Amino acid sequence: MTDQAVDTEGGARLSVSQFLGRTRELKELRADIERAGLDTLSGRKPPRARVLLIAGKPGSGRTALAEELVRQVADRYDDGVLRARLSEPDGTPVPVEHAARELLAALDLPTPAGAAADDLTEVLRTALADRRVLLLLDDAADAEQVDALLPDTPDCLVVAVSGGPLTGISDVRPCTLGGLDTKSGLELLTRHTGSVRITVDPRAAEGLVEECQGQPAVLTLAGGWLAARPKAAVADLAKQLHSEDGEGTPLSRVFRLVHHSLPPASARILRLLSLAPAGLVDPHTAAALAGCSVDGARAALDDFVALGLLHTVDSPLPQYEVPGCLHPLLRRLAASQDRPGELQLARARMLERTVRLLQACRTITETDDPEAREKLQAMPRSLRFPSPRAAEEWLRIRRPALLASARAAVADGELDTLARRLMSQLVRAMVAHFGTQAAAPDLYGVHALVLDVAERRKLPREKAAALLNLGDLDGQTGRTAQALVRYRAALDAGREANDPYATGRAMESVGGAHLELEDYDRAADWFGRALAQRLARDERAEAARLYGRIAAAHTYAGRYGEAQRNWRAAAAGYRKNGDVAAHARALSELARVQEYAGRPEESLRTCHEALEWARRAEDERLQAALQLRLADTLEHLGDPAAAALHRGRAERLLGDEPERADDTKQAADACEIRSTSAED
Known part of the structure; x- marks a missing residue:
């Protein structure tokens, strides 16, 4: 048993140097690392990592033994130690894709939002193929979980912790634990x-x-x-x-x-900890569950640690974990001694406190908004964060518990209103602190939960929003066909809700998906449907943008006449709306299409006009792109001297050396409208 290598099933945390007993087991496990496997004995190279199994009942110190073994042999593995827990505290198996995602994140590798388990495990195995890693898989529920994560290289070692044998994995070296001597x-x-x-x-x-x-x-x-x-x-x-x-x-x-032996108030707090998401507790969670002060809750939690009922988590913030072996006992005790209504009220208090903490976490990032500052000051002091950095640290540390809280709230089914508020605030807080791209893998799961609630409660507006968000994330990760299905379903839900925003957004997104799939006729058709709705609602800015998207579809299809007409309509719309920068970009794209259509003189005139508007907009990058386009057109018309002049101006605007051709090409292409807008 160790202090820093906690037995997640219930052992106390003792310091690494104070590991107790298990001398024989450790000796056998270390010997098993070196022992020849069945493949070696038959003359074949082992195809996969060796698996050492530590099996025992919850509370037997199995995780502590695994951590001690890892500590003793970690220096043999140059690329470090990776850890993943394969069961929730209540015994629910962790989906393989979640475990693979956490391991990839530990390797600082990208984890595409919504990727399937097979894709993620394949990426993980590829990443580990040229690494020498020790992989600790704690609390494995079955052999399938372990098998999916095994590295395809004998240079890695896997230490698996489970309650029983891992039947189906070849050449597993088991070590079954009994009690301490x-x-x-x-x-x-x-x-x-x-x-x-x-x-x-x-x-x-x-x-x-x-x-x-x-x-x-x-x-x-x-x-x-x-x-x-x-x-x-x-x-x-x-x-x-x-x-x-x-x-x-x-x-x-x-x-x-x-x-x-506990006082009644403390005993009640202890029982209610069975409701803590992912078995992770902080003073706010305990206070909300019990309906007491945060200071009182923290004192009770520290008392529980002294009694061995909880153990602390190594974290900058006060955080505790319910031992896995005690979780079912606490749950049964709560069911027998607390009324169902009291347990439901405790869940509601916990969710409400979490929602308010997430609101404070997001609001503190809006320092320039007087209304947000006023709202933050109106919150109780215990819910406020001292700085945006502190709020981000809290969000990062509590992320597993927050995601588990959302999953539990949706699974409960009785607190859907609170669950919806929780998921809304969680998405907004993650985007505010981490950005949409970094938070995308977590957001995908949250949006899927929102969809579950919306379908269960028959809420078409929220169903449409969830489908649009999931479609966007599918599209960003290359699953365009799947995104198209989501967008069509969102269109149906938006029409059912009579929501013009959702229907317009869905039609445009369907068009964007067809554009990505190179079905330009359908893309232009769907953009046209979205445009008709925008025009009917007199939404001029959106209409101008859609003219541009229709023009882009026609450009890709080679219908340059239609493309020019739509770019002119887009430019006129932007000019009427007073959007100087967008007007300049539309003219720039019109010049590009004119050049494609074999009208270099018209393209030259339009380029000069666009350049003037870009100067008014003070958009130096667009000016540089237009100067390069003028240079290309002039070379095509047989005027190399003028072309060199414009190219030199572009280089001065960009501040780059002439030989950095790749960067200037990026500047030239930066204004071309691609398949989807930023709003999709």
Whole structure:
């Protein structure tokens, strides 16, 4: 058992240097690393990483042993140690794609939003193929989870922790744990009680270790109970355990004893911790669940740590974890001693507190908005963050719990209004602090949850919004056909809700997807439908932009006459709206199409006009692009001297050396309208 290598099933955290017992198991595990496998014995090179299995009941110290093994052999693996937990505290298996995504993030590799499990695991195996990594897979529910994440290289080592065998994975080296030996069990008790009470009654102490079956989690609870009662003898605890009805495991019996000894208020807080998302608790979560102050909740949590009922998480913020072996006991206890209405109210309080924290987390980034500052000042001091950086750190640290909270709220089905508010604030906070691109993998999951609630509650407007957001993320990761299906479904939902924004946005997005798929006729048709709606609603700025998108579709299709007409309409619309920069860009694109159509003189005139408008807009990048286009056109017309003059002006505007051709080409192409707008 270790302090920094926590037994997630319930062992206490002790320092790495204080690891107890398991000498034989460690020796065998280290020997198994070097032992020849079946492939080696048959003369073949091992195709995959070796798997060492540490199997044992929750609370047996299996994770602690795995962490100690990792600590001892980590220096053999130059590319470090990767960790993934494969089960939630309540025993629910973690989807393989989630585990793969976390491992890829630890390697600083991109994780496309919405990617399938097979795609992510393939990327992971490819990334590990040329690395020497030690992979710790904790609390594996089954062999399929482990098999999907195995590196395809013998240079890596996998240490898997599970409750039983991993049937189906070849050449697994199992190590099955029982209880600690008596000497180690007594030492664990001594660390809680001091040596006096152990030495004055060694027989009672040995009997207690035997009663606890040497299980570290049980001994930790027993030691915590004794530590809280300095005048109690070890024999007193043994007597109380014998007076129990004898039903259940040693863990459940000691846990009941500890729970019954708590004050009623503390016992209630402890039971309600079974509702904490992902088993992660902070003082705000505990305070909301119990309906008490944050300071009072933190004091109770620290008391629970001393009793072995919780352990602290290594984090800049106060954060605690419910041991996995205690989670089912807490859940059963809450179901038997608290009314369903009280548990539902506790969930609602927790979600409401989380929503308000997310609001504060987002609002603090809006420092230039007087209304936002006023709203922030109106919040209770306990909910406010001292700075945007502190808010971002809180969001990053609490991210697993926040995502788990959203999943749990949606699965509950009785708190959909709060769940919708939570997901809305979570999306806005993540975008504010991390940006849409960085947060996209998490946002994809949240939008999928929003879609679940919208379909369950028959909310077409929210269904349309979720489908549009999912379609955008699908499109950004290259799944254009899937995005098209989402956009069409969003159009149906928008029409059902009679929402003009959703229908217009969906029609334009359908057009953008067809454009990406190079179906230019359908793209122009759908853009035209969206344009008709915008014109009917007198939305001139949007109409001008759609004229440009129609023109782009016609340009790709080679229909330059239609493209020119639509670019002229776009330029006229921008000019009427007073959007100087957009007017200049539209003229620039018109000049490009005129050049494609074989009208260099018209293109030259339009380029000069666009250049004048770009100067008015003070858009130097666009000016440089237009100067380069003028140079190309003049060369085509046989005037190299004038072309060189314009090219020199472009280089001065960009501030680059002449040989940086790639950058100037990017400047020239920067204004070309591509398949989708920024609003999609």
